[in-house]
Amino acid sequence: EEEPEENQFCMKDLPKHACAYCGIHDPACVVYCNASKKWFCNGRGNTSGSHIINHLVRAKAKEVTLHKDGPLGETVLECYNCGCRNVFLLGFIPAKAESVVVLLCRHPCANLSNLKDMNWDPSQWQPLINDRSFLSWLVKVPSEQDQLRARQITAQQINKLEELWKDNPDAKLEDLERTGLDEEPTQVQLRYDDAYQYQNIFGPLVKLEADYDKRLKESQTQDNIVVRWDTGLNKKRIAYFCLSKANDEMKLMHGDELRLRYIGELQKPWSGVGHVIKIPDNHNDEIAIELKSNAGVPENCTHNFVLDFVWKSTSFDRMQSALKTFAVDDSSVWGYIYHKLLGHEVEDISLKCTLPKRFSAPGLPELNHSQVFAVKTVLQRPLSLIQGPPGTGKTVTSATVVYHMVKQNNGPVLVCAPSNIAVDQLTEKIDKTGLKVVRLCAKSREAIDSPVSFLALHNQIRNMDTLPELNKLQQLKDETGELSSGDEKRYRSLKKQCEKELLQAADVICCTCVGAGDPRLAKLQFSSVLIDESTQATEPECMIPVILGCRQLLRLDLQLILVGDHCQLGPVVMCKKAARAGLSQSLFERLVVLGIRPIRLQVQYRMHPALSSFPSNIFYEGSLQNGVTAPERSRPSLDFPWPQTDKPMFFYSTFGTEEISSSGTSYLNRTEAANIEKLATRLLRAGVKPEQIGIITPYEGQRAYQVQHMQYNGALNKKLYMEIEVASVDAFQGREKDFILLSCVRSNEHQGIGFLNDPRRLNVALTRAKYGVIIVGNPKMLSRQPLWCHLLTYYREQKCLVEGPLSSLKECFVNISKPRKLVN
Amino acid sequence: DTDEEVKVLKPKVALCKEDDDFMSAFDQMMNDSIQARTQESVKVPQLDIALPTQVKNKPKKLALPGQGMSDKDEEKDKAGITGLKFVLMTRKGNKQQLTDFEIPMTAEFATKFKEREEAEKLE
Numbered sequence: 001e002e003e004p005e006e007n008q009f010c011m012k013d014l015p016k017h018a019c020a021y022c023g024i025h026d027p028a029c030v031v032y033c034n035a036s037k038k039w040f041c042n043g044r045g046n047t048s049g050s051h052i053i054n055h056l057v058r059a060k061a062k063e064v065t066l067h068k069d070g071p072l073g074e075t076v077l078e079c080y081n082c083g084c085r086n087v088f089l090l091g092f093i094p095a096k097a098e099s100v101v102v103l104l105c106r107h108p109c110a111n112l113s114n115l116k117d118m119n120w121d122p123s124q125w126q127p128l129i130n131d132r133s134f135l136s137w138l139v140k141v142p143s144e145q146d147q148l149r150a151r152q153i154t155a156q157q158i159n160k161l162e163e164l165w166k167d168n169p170d171a172k173l174e175d176l177e178r179t180g181l182d183e184e185p186t187q188v189q190l191r192y193d194d195a196y197q198y199q200n201i202f203g204p205l206v207k208l209e210a211d212y213d214k215r216l217k218e219s220q221t222q223d224n225i226v227v228r229w230d231t232g233l234n235k236k237r238i239a240y241f242c243l244s245k246a247n248d249e250m251k252l253m254h255g256d257e258l259r260l261r262y263i264g265e266l267q268k269p270w271s272g273v274g275h276v277i278k279i280p281d282n283h284n285d286e287i288a289i290e291l292k293s294n295a296g297v298p299e300n301c302t303h304n305f306v307l308d309f310v311w312k313s314t315s316f317d318r319m320q321s322a323l324k325t326f327a328v329d330d331s332s333v334w335g336y337i338y339h340k341l342l343g344h345e346v347e348d349i350s351l352k353c354t355l356p357k358r359f360s361a362p363g364l365p366e367l368n369h370s371q372v373f374a375v376k377t378v379l380q381r382p383l384s385l386i387q388g389p390p391g392t393g394k395t396v397t398s399a400t401v402v403y404h405m406v407k408q409n410n411g412p413v414l415v416c417a418p419s420n421i422a423v424d425q426l427t428e429k430i431d432k433t434g435l436k437v438v439r440l441c442a443k444s445r446e447a448i449d450s451p452v453s454f455l456a457l458h459n460q461i462r463n464m465d466t467l468p469e470l471n472k473l474q475q476l477k478d479e480t481g482e483l484s485s486g487d488e489k490r491y492r493s494l495k496k497q498c499e500k501e502l503l504q505a506a507d508v509i510c511c512t513c514v515g516a517g518d519p520r521l522a523k524l525q526f527s528s529v530l531i532d533e534s535t536q537a538t539e540p541e542c543m544i545p546v547i548l549g550c551r552q553l554l555r556l557d558l559q560l561i562l563v564g565d566h567c568q569l570g571p572v573v574m575c576k577k578a579a580r581a582g583l584s585q586s587l588f589e590r591l592v593v594l595g596i597r598p599i600r601l602q603v604q605y606r607m608h609p610a611l612s613s614f615p616s617n618i619f620y621e622g623s624l625q626n627g628v629t630a631p632e633r634s635r636p637s638l639d640f641p642w643p644q645t646d647k648p649m650f651f652y653s654t655f656g657t658e659e660i661s662s663s664g665t666s667y668l669n670r671t672e673a674a675n676i677e678k679l680a681t682r683l684l685r686a687g688v689k690p691e692q693i694g695i696i697t698p699y700e701g702q703r704a705y706q707v708q709h710m711q712y713n714g715a716l717n718k719k720l721y722m723e724i725e726v727a728s729v730d731a732f733q734g735r736e737k738d739f740i741l742l743s744c745v746r747s748n749e750h751q752g753i754g755f756l757n758d759p760r761r762l763n764v765a766l767t768r769a770k771y772g773v774i775i776v777g778n779p780k781m782l783s784r785q786p787l788w789c790h791l792l793t794y795y796r797e798q799k800c801l802v803e804g805p806l807s808s809l810k811e812c813f814v815n816i817s818k819p820r821k822l823v824n
Numbered sequence: 825d826t827d828e829e830v831k832v833l834k835p836k837v838a839l840c841k842e843d844d845d846f847m848s849a850f851d852q853m854m855n856d857s858i859q860a861r862t863q864e865s866v867k868v869p870q871l872d873i874a875l876p877t878q879v880k881n882k883p884k885k886l887a888l889p890g891q892g893m894s895d896k897d898e899e900k901d902k903a904g905i906t907g908l909k910f911v912l913m914t915r916k917g918n919k920q921q922l923t924d925f926e927i928p929m930t931a932e933f934a935t936k937f938k939e940r941e942e943a944e945k946l947e
């Protein structure tokens with residue numbers, strides 16, 4: 001009863017007659033080398049002979065066959081008189097008075113004396129190879145555009161490839177660059193000659209990350225699992241259990257697949273696969289999976305279960321498929337965007353569009369001047385980057401852009417983001433404008449609730465009333481859990497039909513970047529693509545929606561918009577090798593380095609002005625303006641010992657030492673944990689609700705310790721502390737809290753400060769709070785790092801670098817290093 | 825095809841040792857081929873190439889511009905000149921085979937043909 005999986009892709013391959021050097025495959029432009037049994041084109045790329053001639057010379061081959069669909073069909077190139085087939089000798093002679101030509105070899109046939117007496121003119125003999133390429137009427141020369149779009153192969157590479165063919169005739173150009181297992185992979189580049197080179201560099205990095213992920217997930221088998229059984233509303237069995245190992249190793253996410261196995265003796269062995277529908281949180285360590293099939297579930301057993309992680313290659317396969325399509329399918333991406341993505345110099349294009357009179361979209365807040373500027377600019381360009389610093393209304397701006405693009409182009413817009421949460425947030429805003437929105441979820445996530453569940457494709461189908469038969473079958477399926485095979489077949493075909501209808505009628509389709517590789521979207525044509533949080537996606541991930549959405553259309557107003565902030569955290573790459581080679585750089589970031597200037601949103605509405613000043617100066621060249629005033633972000637009645645009444649911030653100096661955590665892989669700092677608890681208690685006492693407080697700590701060890709410490713040592717009710725979110729910087733990206741307590745943890749004399757070294761992480765940590773920030777750490781140690789030194793100096797200047805008991809904080813005069821100039 | 829609208833500022837031929845080597849290897853191969861033919865004095869049949877009877881008409885300027893011509897062709901096209909229609913005569917066994925094809929006016933051969941035709945007209 002399991003639905004067929006959504007993992008089939010149409011991997012495009014080059015046809016057999018594609019040039020073995022550059023991939024050009026117009027039949028009129030290619031020739032077959034009879035000796036090496038490969039095709040080559042008659043274009044010269046950046047060498048001084050055409051590819052076929054380059055090959056013939058290097059392989060010492062002399063005979064060729066034309067393509068049957070070329071200008072001369074399957075004509076055999078041979079001397080009319082003697083049958084010689086050496087193309088280096090062949091030429092042609094025209095008749096004296098007729099429009100007829102024959103092929104003759106240069107010697108002896110073209111030199112025979114009786115030729116003159118006949119209708120032919122031997123003085124007119126001309127070779128088939130001229131200027132180191134075939135005559136264009138014999139084999140067409142591919143257009144300059146096609147040659148630039150093809151794989152760019154150098155004379156050096158041609159040489160190496162020809163050498164390789166001597167040992168292995170099936171070798172491909174990619175094999176030249178294949179790296180050994182222990183070698184470092186090739187670094188990503190700023191510019192790429194062509195999409196083949198792009199694929200050849202990113203393909204191996206995606207593979208490295210996939211292999212790493214597979215090894216990690218598959219090593220997660222855990223035994224002695226105790227299961228509690230339940231049944232969901234959809235009649236499916238749900239297994240609840242806890243894991244002995246902490247979830248930070250497992251890194252479970254909603255929708256992940258787990259296999260539960262029964263190995264006890266109370267009944268025969270059983271194994272079943274299910275999707276994760278609940279992960280551990282502050283309240284409860286349980287994990288829940290919803291089983292795909294109810295058949296044979298050992299509901300009476302609770303002990304002797306084993307759990308395996310089912311690794312799925314779907315997301316990596318889709319990245320590889322996007323890379324391949326980009327390389328091989330020359331209609332996959334509109335030429336302008338193709339060259340821009342590869343970093344080529346392209347003449348700018350501005351789109352003809354009638355700008356709307358009002359830039360704000362219905363149902364959404366009025367835009368400020370920098371948001372209007374962004375929307376206006378984006379609408380006139382085929383490729384734009386929007387940079388949204390913290391709290392600048394990135395989501396509203398994106399939703400407004402999408403609204404106008406739908407109104408202008410009347411074509412559907414593809415909206416993606418790397419995470420489901422980000423997709424849902426944007427989907428919610430776009431829905432408010434009144435557009436027809438479909439949220440496409442992975443099948444494994446259909447059971448997971450979200451604020452935009454009603455927009456999900458599978459739910460919209462349930463609510464359609466045009467097909468009563470489908471509704472009936474759905475009802476039956478919901479009630480009984482399964483359908484007869486005949487009904488199931490009918491149910492699926494009706495569902496498919498509805499899916500198609502809904503998708504085709506949509507103004508906007510929202511899904512994750514990986515979700516854009518869903519086969520249900522494969523046939524749709526989009527007019528524009530917007531990728532939100534694109535700075536948190538790896539390049540190959542970003543390429544999935546780019547390939548789907550930027551297909552070459554007959555129209556020119558195709559648009560690609562990347563939204564994000566390269567000054568905040570980038571994509572998470574787990575394989576260090578792949579990260580080192582540059583997989584952790586986003587496409588957005590590379591385009592910025594290439595000189596595409598992002599349009600920056602400049603008014604922030606989140607932070608108290610005192611909190612935004614340092615991040616603005618250090619990370620955004622001082623360009624952030626405050627859309628909120630100090631009074632709007634102050635709570636005068638709050639009884640809290642801010643050292644400066646007009647500045648809700650301070651650095652709380654703590655000199656405790658760090659330890660290695662019990663797991664041995666993380667750090668913890670007991671003194672800091674105690675201080676954080678005191679600060680949290682003080683805020684709670686002053687009336688701040690626990691869900692308005694966030695505690696950021698960079699280490700899992702400290703996170704676990706902090707949660708525990710507050711539970712057992714907190715002065716107030718345990719429940720209150722449970723409601724406070726304690727998490728890593730990364731988990732807070734894209735979100736906000738009223739108050740943020742930041743625990744730095746690292747405090748030793750000799751080592752670095754690890755996680756806190758990344759300026760983007762510090763930026764995120766400092767920009768989450770609306771009403772107040774307190775940093776707890778060792779100023780002496782932290783000030784050795786240039787960026788932290790600036791931060792500490794700033795806090796000192798503001799008289800906010802303090803120490804002592806909370807009830808009587810006083811300025812801390814510990815020596816901190818002099819700040820050096822920051823170099824980006 | 826929208827790609828025509830995209831102006832790529834392209835890189836030029838990359839001069840390198842490998843490319844120089846290729847050019848001399850090409851000359852070498854050309855020479856060797858000719859040398860081989862002249863020195864081994866190949867036996868060839870008596871030359872006897874009759875004109876095909878079907879083709880007695882003069883080459884005509886093509887009325888329709890050909891598809892997928894190069895930019896240069898299109899320029900010529902605007903000037904009112906395009907390719908010339910020709911027939912390639914080949915042999916399959918003992919049978920003559922005729923294949924239509926087109927020579928762009930940019931080909932030296934086509935220009936010569938044109939000149940000769942004009943000269944004939946003048947006579």
Ligand SMILES: [Zn+2]
Binds near residue numbers: 020023024
């Ligand atoms: Zn080629």
Ligand SMILES: [Zn+2]
Binds near residue numbers: 079080084106107
């Ligand atoms: Zn001959």
Ligand SMILES: [Zn+2]
Binds near residue numbers: 148149338342344832
């Ligand atoms: Zn290019």
